[in-house]
Amino acid sequence: EPEVTQTPSHQVTQMGQEVILRCVPISNHLYFYWYRQILGQKVEFLVSFYNNEISEKSEIFDDQFSVERPDGSNFTLKIRSTKLEDSAMYFCASSAFPGGYTFGSGTRLTVV
Amino acid sequence: SQELEQSPQSLIVQEGKNLTINCTSSKTLYGLYWYKQKYGEGLIFLMMLQKGGEEKSHEKITAKLDEKKQQSSLHITASQPSHAGIYLCGASGAGSYQLTFGKGTKLSVIP
Numbered sequence: 001e002p003e004v005t006q007t008p009s010h011q012v013t014q015m016g017q018e019v020i021l022r023c024v025p026i027s028n029h030l031y032f033y034w035y036r037q038i039l040g041q042k043v044e045f046l047v048s049f050y051n052n053e054i055s056e057k058s059e060i061f062d063d064q065f066s067v068e069r070p071d072g073s074n075f076t077l078k079i080r081s082t083k084l085e086d087s088a089m090y091f092c093a094s095s096a097f098p099g100g101y102t103f104g105s106g107t108r109l110t111v112v
Numbered sequence: 113s114q115e116l117e118q119s120p121q122s123l124i125v126q127e128g129k130n131l132t133i134n135c136t137s138s139k140t141l142y143g144l145y146w147y148k149q150k151y152g153e154g155l156i157f158l159m160m161l162q163k164g165g166e167e168k169s170h171e172k173i174t175a176k177l178d179e180k181k182q183q184s185s186l187h188i189t190a191s192q193p194s195h196a197g198i199y200l201c202g203a204s205g206a207g208s209y210q211l212t213f214g215k216g217t218k219l220s221v222i223p
Contacts, residue, residue: 031209043155043200045210056210091154098209101145105154 002026004104006092012110013082021077021107023092032075033093033101034067036060043091049075082111114139114205116214124220130189133217135201137182143204144184145211146175150197158186158199188219196221 005024013019025032034046047057049067066078075094079086089108093101115138125131135144143162147155159168164179172189188195198218202211 033209035211042215043202043211043213045212048209050209056208058210089152098204100160101211102157103147103155108152 002102004092004094004102006090006104006107008107009105010108010110012112015084015111016081019079019082019109021079021090021092021109023075023077023094023104024073025075025092025094026096026102027073029094029096029102031055031095031098032067032069033095034077035091035093035103036088037091037106038085038088046077046090079109082109084111087111114203114212116201116203116212118199118201118214118217120217121215122218122220124222125191127192127221127223128190130187131191131219132188133186133199133219135184135186135203135214137203139182139205141177141179141182141184141203142206144175144177145202145204146184146186147200147202148197149200149216155200191219191221193221193223195219 007022032049035043037043045058047061048055064080068076087110089106091106092104095101117136119134145160146158149155159175161177167176174187177184198216200216202213
């Protein structure tokens, strides 16, 4: 069964460093998303991406965050200058139509 | 903004027992999704409901959508240890692709 692949599974970074989280969505999907889950809290929406542009973003997705689809297969989330409060599990998802999500297994980001 | 309230927050059941998890929305539901998450892992899609009165089943799990009550329920029949995990409901709003999630219901099944 097709799946969304995320790398790395766990990343530790120093505060202030830039990180790039990578995702390979399902190949025929057109809609891409990033969510995050701080330990013990709800899964929160960050951003949706369609037709090479951001279609929606939440208040969390400020100027420190950016997304890119650099080629036909990857979808990345960049955090420019990480803060301690960015520590969370980051989930990528994709869908063939709006809302029919398949989630990846996540990247655990730890900022120290 | 839409809020989803899940109940109960946690549930411990004996293997073989039936159980129900509820998800109530503060706004009209346009799409309701159920996911299962094991601690620290990804979200596994269970079911999507879009129409009032809709009911879907997969193996021993049944989900229903009561649009008038802005509520969905997830029912597990004859629970097994493999059903243990955190069950999350997520909802999409009108004209929006983003999902709002509830806090989850932690299910433990005792053999």
